[in-house]
Amino acid sequence: MENESSILSFRNLSKSFARTNALENINLEIKKGEVFGLLGPNGAGKTTLIRCLIKLINPTQGDIFYKDRLLLDKDVHEHFGFLPENFQPPANLSAQEFLEILCWGLNLKTGYIDSCLKDVGLINQKDKLIKAYSRGMIQRLGLAIALLKQPQVIILDEPTLGLDPIGQNQILSLLIDLHSQGKTIFFSSHIFSQIEKVCNRIGIIHQGKLGFVGSIKDFLDKHHSPTLEEGFLKEVEADDQKNTSR
């Protein structure tokens, strides 16, 4: 049954690379205005799922729906802001130049650049060449790029990777702010404390299968665990045992 407030729906989504099933029959609904956290060990399929969502790769089977209709490239270009994991912007440009060219190409107001850079704490370094940026600054610039087109859905793949605790907090506060503005946020992370801080619901993905989808409270109750980390480990172990017994 389709949830009326769903902004994104993954239906029977599978993706295979040669003989490897990277995603198997993923069914997931993302509600409008929620922060959804995708958790999973390395190689679980988090990035593959995000790549399908951004339409960088085509699913082998199944579909993704945006506002109850099939997701189109145009939706991604107009309504999705995306920050990939560990990306590197053009090193010989300044943040200001880079964002200005993007704004010009997309017919966006250039005044919005400053507000984006201010939000991510890069306003004072906007004229520096990107090659002089630290990993954390690059990650923040990535977030500014994702926010530039004022997207309805923000997709972040490990957004706090390489950030110091202050930077991490800054990004998380920004995510909370964006959530309060009604943005839908879909992000993957390995850091449980971050997920606990900002997510309304979580999904646990392991070996390409979505094991659990629900609130953090439901997840902790399911595994009778005091922490998300402990619950996550139990979920993954249980899944591994199920696979071995087969």
Add this chain to the structure above:
Amino acid sequence: MIKKILAVSFLNFKQGIRDKLFLSVVFFFVFFLALCVLLGKLSVGESEKVLRNAGLAGIELSCLILVVFSLVFSFYREKESRILEIYLSYFSRSQYISGKLIGYLLICIFYLVLAALGYSLILFLYNGFIWQVTAGIYGLFLKLSIAIGFSLVFSCLFSSPTIAFLCSLFLYLTTEAAYPSLKIILQGANQFQIIIYKCLYYLLPNLDKLDIKSQAVYGELPNLSFFISASFYGLGYCLFLWFIARLIFLRKEY
């Protein structure tokens, strides 16, 4: 749509002209010009012609290395650094590939203008300047635009930058040598072989027909209709290569 394509072009252009490779090629060309002056001095009585000829050859070689190397490696760098994923969340694949092609054509023009200025200055200083050499540089631009198109196709086709670079470079060299090779081959070939060789020759870009270096050096240029047809040929071939690159890129998963 056009603005999005131009945005990708400007990003590539700005990044390209500030790259270390661009500066290195400029320095290489400056040293090459110095060598040309020396060569000119050694060729008594023909010094201006040697200077003109070697200068044009240097511009072609340096620009070829610049555009092919720079395009191929920037394409792979964008893939590896995952900035391509951000671009593809902003622009369609067609817009991206078109922008990339235009961006590198702009880099080529920018470098040719810079090189032409330096080259003309040296020719002025040694009393060897004739305006026809600038038309020779236009011929080089047409040849190099086709090389850019091929680099784009190979970058989309192969997952290794080294293979894409070598294929682009060798294809350029092959097409340069295609006409004299064809003449030699045709002397001993039967009718069937002649058809095959000619088909192959006309399928590959006929860069020899765009090359007017030797005429420009002697101050003799073909008529206007040659320039018009050469421009159409260069543009048409470049569009054909853009179409192939686009087809491949639309089907690729990144």
